[in-house]
Every structure is written in structure tokens, then in C-alpha cells.
Amino acid sequence: MNGIVKPAKRAQFDHVSLAFETPKGKLSVVDDVTYNIHEGDFIAVIGPSGCGKTTMMSMLAGFQKPTTGRVLFDGEPVRGPGPERGVIFQEYGVFPWLTVKQNIAFGLQLKANRVPIAERDAICDHYIDLMGLGDFANSYPKHLSGGMRQRLAIARAYAVKPQFLLMDEPFGALDAQTRANMQNLLLKVLATEGKTVMLITHSVEEAIFLASRRVVVTARPARIKKIIDVPFAYPRDETIQERPEFGELRSYIRELVMSEYRAQQAQMRPVSFSE
């Protein structure tokens, strides 16, 4: 876009639209979205809740198909979910019938990932350690707190080594401290493992703190309102949040999001629609 040589494109949204037929007519959820995610990018998609950002991610994950346009991954149209695109769901989705260790091992035991049996244990232990779940390795998820379940979901997604991570409001349900911990941990892991990330969030701070680029999305139907590159280099820590640039960027993005939120409130339809 600005002439600088960019790394390879991993994911491409090419004039992507998605609409549902409802009894009250066509409901447009995503409207003509075009942008690329490059190798090593950390993209945060921000917008008011219910705006269709999860739907965007869901199309790249392979759970929904665009009505028009194309969603490409490594140059190929997305046909369905796959282990090269790890997804961390808003609802965690840890398997309640498996222990912490068995949850992490789940992906490693699947044919598609071809992980030799001898290596599985070491990989499990590594992520159990990294996520601080050591004392709970053999516990069932019912004994875990919300933050621990989230860490388990992240560990399970990481264990199969996806090069691309899709995260849907991963820290939305956590309290402020756990949330800050998880964000730092995420940056730490990314620094050592180098992945491409698409993060869906409604938190402006989270988006600025974590991402290298922010895609601000309009109220439903989701359109790209603005793409903002970030002035902060990695590795980052909390101190950047006190920098004046951080504050300016936050006010600027917050205003963008708030204006969309107001627009959404104004056009509220009587039909409630959940993503």
C-alpha cells in the first residue's frame, strides 16, 4: 500500500460480503471488506460489539462462507477449518471430559498433525509450564478458574503449532489483572514463536497494546473504516501505555469506535441478531 516491501501475504479478504436472508429481508453483516494479513502481522480488528467482526474471523477460520468475494489463505480459497489456522474461541471451548494435559494432547493425537508419540509428552509439558498450569495438569476443567481455562485453550491451540492464530475476544471475560497477565504472556509467546495473529476485540487499549496494525470496522454491516499502523516496536511492556502517543492513539481510535457505536444505536433494528 505504501510501497514498502512487505512479507508474504498469508490471509486475504478480497471484496468480501456476507448477508443473511431473514424473514424481514436481507441482513448484511459484512460489506465489501478488502485487506491483507501478512506473515508476522498482528492485526487487531476493533469495532462496536455485534458489528460483524466475529463473522470476518469465522470466514477465515472456515466456518462461514462469504456471500460474494473471496477469503484466501496462502493464496487458496478457505474451504473449511484446518490446523494451520489455530482458533481461540471467545467461549474457550476446553473439553470438559478431558484433563488439562489431555486437552493439550488432543490436537497432538490427531492424524492431521502427525506428531510422533515420543514428542507429545514433552510438548504438553512445555505448554503446561508456559501457561502456569503445572499444579493442574491432571485436573478436569471444572476445577479451573476462568483465566486458567482461557490459558488452557491458548495452550491447546499453540500445541499443534499453527502459524496463524485467530483470537476472538480471548480475554473479554477476564478480570483486569488476569487480562493484563494474559496479554503480557501472549506477547512473550509471540516473541519466541513468531506467529501471525488476527485478534478480534472491542477494547481499544488491548488493540493498541498488542497489535502491529489495527483495522477499525464500522457498525453492521462491517466495513473497513480505517487501518491504523502502530508506532510501537516489539517487544512491548505495560510502560508503553503511559507514553503520550499511546494516549493520543487511544483517544483517536476510541472516537472512531464510539461514532460507530452511536451510529449502530441509531439504526438499531427491532430484530435482535446475535453473531
Add this chain to the structure above:
Amino acid sequence: MIKGSTAIRLLLGSIPWIGAVVLWYAVRWSGLVNEALIPSPHQVAAKFVDLLLHDNLLLDIWSSTRRVFLGVILGIMVAVPVGFLLGWYRPARILADPMINFFRALPPIALIPLVIVYFGVDEPAKLVILFYAAFFSGVIVMYEGVSQITPLYIRVAKTLGAGEIEIFRKVIIPLTVPHILTALRVALGVAWATLVASELVAAQRGLGAMIQNASTYFLLDVIYVGIICIGCIALIMDLILRRISARLLVWQERAIA
């Protein structure tokens, strides 16, 4: 610590039974009801021993338990796959739902004349009635349960790279087990409730048959023995099943036991 809590549980569990026996005596001695119509608990206990020693009560217990057990096993063996398909595939549900509810509503007793016509009066006829009761109660539990399995876990498994067979084996089966166990429990209860009806079909032995015969001769104490036996065996079977459930479903948020 554990011993203490077991003792307390036993104590708490026995209070209602003691209360029931006390109430039983109280009603009998209050004079409100003709004594001939209420045998006292000790008379019933004596009758129980008498039947055990001289009338081969154990054979009745065995015949009935075997019938219930077989009826439930057969019923659930069919109810599990059928209920699963109905729960899993929406179109199948739309297709079969009204018919299942139609047959489910029919009381097994009403079917007895037809069962006699088509299956005779021997053991298979009784099993058919118990099978019917177990199947329809089990199939409903199964399909209600399976249809509520959240697609989230299947999505998660897919993003980790699971194929169709792996999803079935590693996600759907573990999520179905709790519903199979619930279906079994419900079917077991319904089958015991249907037992007396099934033994209306010219049964020689069995607790239901024993109650039928006793009612002809107005042997109230025998009827009481029969009823208490049915209740106790059903209770024991349910307890065993709950133990198994607790073992298999340690992971569940709400342990059944």
C-alpha cells in the same frame, strides 16, 4: 473424615425410612383405618420371611429382575442409536417426532390385549411390553440430550485438525455417554413401573404376578411385600447405576452421586 461423612449420609438417608415405618404404625394404631386393611410392618416382615422360606420368593424376585433388566437393555440398545440419529439430524426429528410422541403416550397396559394376540402369553410377550416402555422413555432422553450438544466442541476439534471419524470418536461419544446413562436410569424406572402390567400377561412367577394373585385372595400382607420388594430392587439398581455414572462422569460439573 470420610468415614464420618458416610455415617452422616447413612443416618440422614435412613431418617425418612424410619419416619415412614413410624407413620405406618401410627396409622394402624390410631384406629382411623380398619386394622384388617393395614397389616403392620412386623406382620409384613414376617410374611416376607415366610414367602422367602416357603414360597420361593427369590424366584419371583429373580424372574422380575431378569425381565426388567432384559427389557431395559434391549430397549436402550435400540433407543441409543435411534435417539442419537433423531437428536443429531434435524430432518430425522421432524420426520419421527410426532410418531414417537404418539406411541410414547400410550400406556403399556392398553397394549396388553394386542401383545397377547401377536406375541402370545409367554416370556416374549412380557419382554415386548418392557421393551416398549424402556425404548420410548429412553429415546426421548437420548434425543433431547444429543440435540443439546453444543457445536462449539466440534468446531474446536475441527480447528485442531480433527477428521470426521476422529470427531465422532473423541468428541461426540464422550458427550453422548452422560445421556446414555440418564436414558438408562429413566428407562429402568419406567420399566419397574410397567412390570406389574407386563406380568398381567399370565405370568406364573414374578413380583407383579405375586401381587396380582394376592389381590384375588385379598392377601394384603403379600401385596405389601411385593410392593416393597419392587421398590427396593429398583432402588438398588439405581444406586448401582449412579455409582457407574459417577465413575464415568467424574469430569462433569455436577457429579450425579
